[in-house]
Amino acid sequence: MNALPDWTTTPISPAVLRGALDLERTERGVLPHRLPAQAREQIPDGQLAMAESQPSGVRLAFRTRATAVELDVVATKRVYPGAPRRPDGVYELLVDGHLAGRASAPDGDTLTIDLASGTARTRPGPVETLRFTGLADGEKDVEIWLPHDETTELVALRSDAPLLTPRPSGRPVWLHHGSSISHGSNAATPTGTWPALAAAHGGADLINLGFSGSALLDPFTARAMRDTPADLISVKIGINLVNHDAMRLRAFGPAVHGFLDTIREGHPSTPLLVVSPIHCPIHEHTPGPSATDHSAMGEGRLRFIATGDPAETAAGKLTLTVIRDELARLVGERAATDPHLHHLDGLDLYNGTDHAELPLPDDLHPDPATHRRIAERFAGLVFGDKGPFAMKNR
Template identity: 85%
Template sequence: MNTPHEWITTPIGPGILRGALDLERTDRGVLPHRLPAHARAQIPDGQLAMAEAQPSGVRLAFRSRATTVELDVIATKRVYPGAPRRPDGVYELLVDGRHAGRASARDGDTLTIDLASGASHTRPGPVETLRFGGLPDAEKGIEIWLPHDETTQLVALRTDAPVHTQRPGGRPVWLHHGSSISHGSNAATPTGTWPALAAAHSGAELINLGFSGSALLDPFTARTLRDTPADLISIKIGINLVNTDLMRLRAFGPAVHGFLDTIREGHPTTPLLVISPIHCPIHEHTPGPSAYDLGAMSEGRLRFTATGDPAETAAGKLTLTVIRDELARLVDRRTATDPHLHHLDGLDLYGEDDHADLPLPDDLHPDPATHRLIAERFARLAFGRGGPFAGRNR
C-alpha cells in the first residue's frame, strides 16, 4: 500500500464514469453532460441547459484496493434571492454497493438567478477536495455518486492504490426520461432519487435523463433516447407540459406519437414503458402555468401554485387528468402493432390517498420518503412478476 505522498492520479473519462452521455473538457476539468453535444446545440432555454448538466445518476465507478480516495471538484451553487438557501449537493461513496460515506463541497462557482426576471450571473469559485478515508484494504468496487442537483466539474481523482475499470456486470441498462421528479427534486441524496432507488432494488444500470422543468417532448431528447444503447426504456410525461402551459390537447397526441416513433427507430423491440403523472393536487383539474407562491416566499418558504382556469380545458388546455386519459388511450391504440409498448398509471406510484399521508412539501415535488415510496412501487410494478421489465433484472 502506498504512503500518503504516493498518490496515483487517474484520468477521468468514459471508462470510469457512468450515467453521462458526453464529457466536456473545460479549462478547469471535466464537465459531465446528460445530453450529447448535438442535442445541447438545440436547447432553447437556460432551464434545460442547467438541468442536463446537473449529474443526476452520474457516478464514478472503479475497482481498487485504495484505502483513501480524493476527488477535486468545482461545484456550482445556485442562489435564488428571496428564496430559502439551497442545501449543498451530496457526494455519496458506495463500496461494493453499500453506503460508506458522503461529503459536500461547501464552496465553488455561484450561479445567482433572479426568479422574477430570469436574469442570472455566475461568480467563479475555488476547487474543493473531497476525501474518503478508512476504506478496507482489499480489492473492492467503489462508486462515487455525484450530486443529482448541483452541476459539478471533476478536476482530479486521486487514490493510494491503482484504479481498474469496473464493468456493470451484466446488469440491464435502464434508460429513463422524465421531469424534475425523475431528476430528483427534493430528494436528499443522489442515490435517494426514485430512479436510483428503483435501479438499485432491481439490479439495473441506470441512465437518468430526468430533466427538471424540461420533459417537454423535445425532438432532440427523443433522438437522444433513440441513439443511446439500452435494454429497457421508460418515459414519464405530463407535469412539465402542464406547468409550462406549452401546448394544447390537439398538439399533445401527435407530439407523443412522434416522440415514441423516434425512439422506436433505434429501439424497435426494446420494452418501452410510458408513465403518466403522479398525483399533484394543484394541477389535477387546473391548467398551468405554474408560478411561485409569492406569499409563501415572503415567509421564507418555497411553494408553487397553478394560475390557469379549469374552464379552459374545454378549449384544449392540459391538466394532469386530461393527460392521463389521453396517454392511456394513445398507448392502448399503439399496442395493437407494438406489443413491447406498455403503460403505467402514475397514480399507481403516488395517488390521492398517498398525498394525504405524504403531501408534496412545495405542492409540486415529492420529499425523500415519497421518492422511496415511488421507487418501491415502480420496482414492483415494472420489474416485478408480470411487469413490463420482468425477467430483465439480475
C-alpha cells in the same frame, strides 16, 4: 488539495464514468453532461442547459484496492433571492453497492437566479477536495455518485492504489426520461432519487434523463434516447407540459407519437414504458402555467401555484387528468401493433391517498420519503415478476 505525493492520479474519462452521455473538457477539468453535444446545441433555454448539466444518476465507477480516494471538484451553488438557501449537494461513495461515505463541497461557483426578473449571473469559486478514507483493504467495486442537483466539474481523481476499469456488471441498462421529479427534486441524496432507488431494487444500471422543468417532448431528447444503448426504456410524461402551458390537446397526441416513434427508430423491440403523471393537486383539474407563490417566498418558503382556469380545458388546455386519459388511450392503440410498449398510470405510484399522508412540500415535488415510496412501487410494478421490465420480458 493536499494529496500525498505517492498517490495515483487517474484520468477522468468515459472509462470510469457511468450515467453520462457526454464529457466536456473545461479549463479546470471535465464536465459530465446528460445530453450529447448535438442535442445541447438545440437547447432553447437556460433551464434545460442547467438541468442536463446536473449529474443526476452520474457516478464514477472503478475497481481498486485503495483505502483512500480523493476527488477535486468545482460545484455550482444555486441561489434564489428570497427563497431558502439550498443545501449543499451530496457525494456518496458506495463499496460493492453499500454506502461507505458521504461528503459535500461547501464552496464553488455561485449561480444566482432571480425568479422575478428571469435573470441569472455566475460568480466563479474555488476547487474543493473531497476525501473518502478508511475503506476496507482488498479488491472492491467503488462508485462515487455525484450530486443529483448540483452541476459539478470534475478536476482530479486520486487514490492510494491504482483505480481499474470496473468489470461489466451484467445488469440491464435502464434509460429513463422525466421531469424534475425524475431528476430528483427534493430528494436528499443522489442515491435517494426515486429512479436511483428503483434501479437498485430492480438490479439495473441507470441512465437518468430526468430534466427539471424540461420534460417537454423535445425532439433532440428523443433522438438522444434513440441513439443511447439501453435494455429497458421508460418515459414519464405530463407535469412539465402543464407547468409551462406548452401545448394544447391537439398538439399533445402527435407530439407523443413522434417522441415514441423516434425512440423506436433505435430500439424497435426494447421494452418501452410510458408513465403518466403522479398526483399533484394544484394541476389535477387546473391548467398551467405554474408560478411561484410570492407571498410564500416573502415568508421564506418555496411554494408553487397553478394560474390557469379549469374552464379552459374545454378549449384544449392540458391538466394532469386530461394527460392521463390521453396517454392511456394513445398507448393502448399503439400497443396493438407494438407488443413491447407498456403503460403505467402515475396514480399507481402516488395518488390522493398518498398525498394525504405524504403531501408535496412545495405543492409540486415529493420529499425523500415520497421518493422512496414511488421507487418501491415502481420496482414492484415494473421490475417485478409480472412487470414489463421483468426478466422474462427482456
